[in-house]
Amino acid sequence: STTTTLLSVHGLEVRYGPALALSGVSFDVPEKGALAVLGANGAGKSTLARTLSGLVPPVAGRVAFAGRDITAASPSAVRRAGLVHLPEGRGVFPGLTVHENLRMALTAAGAERAGAMDRAFTIFPVLAERRRQRAGTLSGGEQQMLGLARALMISPRLVIADELSLGLAPTLVDVVFESLERARAAGAAIIMIEQFAHRALEFADRCLVLQRGTVAWSGPAGAAGDEVLRHYLGAA
Numbered sequence: 188s189t190t191t192t193l194l195s196v197h198g199l200e201v202r203y204g205p206a207l208a209l210s211g212v213s214f215d216v217p218e219k220g221a222l223a224v225l226g227a228n229g230a231g232k233s234t235l236a237r238t239l240s241g242l243v244p245p246v247a248g249r250v251a252f253a254g255r256d257i258t259a260a261s262p263s264a265v266r267r268a269g270l271v272h273l274p275e276g277r278g279v280f281p282g283l284t285v286h287e288n289l290r291m292a293l294t295a296a297g298a299e300r301a302g303a304m305d306r307a308f309t310i311f312p313v314l315a316e317r318r319r320q321r322a323g324t325l326s327g328g329e330q331q332m333l334g335l336a337r338a339l340m341i342s343p344r345l346v347i348a349d350e351l352s353l354g355l356a357p358t359l360v361d362v363v364f365e366s367l368e369r370a371r372a373a374g375a376a377i378i379m380i381e382q383f384a385h386r387a388l389e390f391a392d393r394c395l396v397l398q399r400g401t402v403a404w405s406g407p408a409g410a411a412g413d414e415v416l417r418h419y420l421g422a423a
């Protein structure tokens with residue numbers, strides 16, 4: 188096969204105290220692949236994202252990324268390896284300006300990439316207009332955009348987008364999807380956790396459905412029809 192595995196998850200188990208949040212979760216994401224992770228409220232989607240990014244330690248299982256075992260790695264080590272987790276509505280420093288937020292993202296990555304700032308402002312013209320404004324004074328949608336711009340500046344190998352379009356106006360939802368398309372075109376793989384199941388399935392090439400912490404269904408995104416959505420999400 189010509190595809191190379193970028194992320195490999197095997198037998199993942201996560202507990203919050205006595206409560207089992209994930210159990211026996213296994214899947215792969217190839218280089219440049221796009222995986223939609225769907226599931227009802229409480230199914231474990233955010234827990235999966237937090238575990239992969241080093242925020243929650245699993246009690247069992249293994250996570251390998253780009254040929255390295257990152258099962259017990261810290262969030263900063265995971266990020267340095269090229270895995271970026273975008274939780275909804277976070278990841279910006281409200282007291283710093285838009286420009287400072289973007290510059291910090293480059294510095295934190297140890298990157299001095301000529302053109303990265305210009306590229307960010309081309310993808311997000313609104314941020315260029317507001318470059319001297321404090322991030323905390325931006326609208327929720329604009330802060331979301333800034334978080335995304337920060338993440339994309341360091342050319343991640345894998346972006347986990349956790350409900351990025353939650354609560355956004357339709358035009359901003361489009362911006363989010365376009366930005367992720369651009370990240371993908373630039374060579375990144377994407378794991379998309381998304382309330383808009385149909386849009387996520389159009390975007391992704393594979394789909395994983397979680398139900399009460401286990402993998403209930405997985406397959407090609409195109410095969411996750413209305414029946415699957417109705418059965419596991421109670422919607423279609």
Ligand code: ATP
Nearest residue numbers: 203206207208226227228229230231232233234235
């Ligand atoms: P949603 O779509 O509502 O965000 P989700 O699929 O992302 O749901 P998780 O947030 O991962 O689901 O939650 C999975 C399970 O773990 C739920 O039963 C939830 O109540 C529980 N849980 C999540 N975070 C914690 C925590 N910090 N402490 C204890 N239990 C938690």
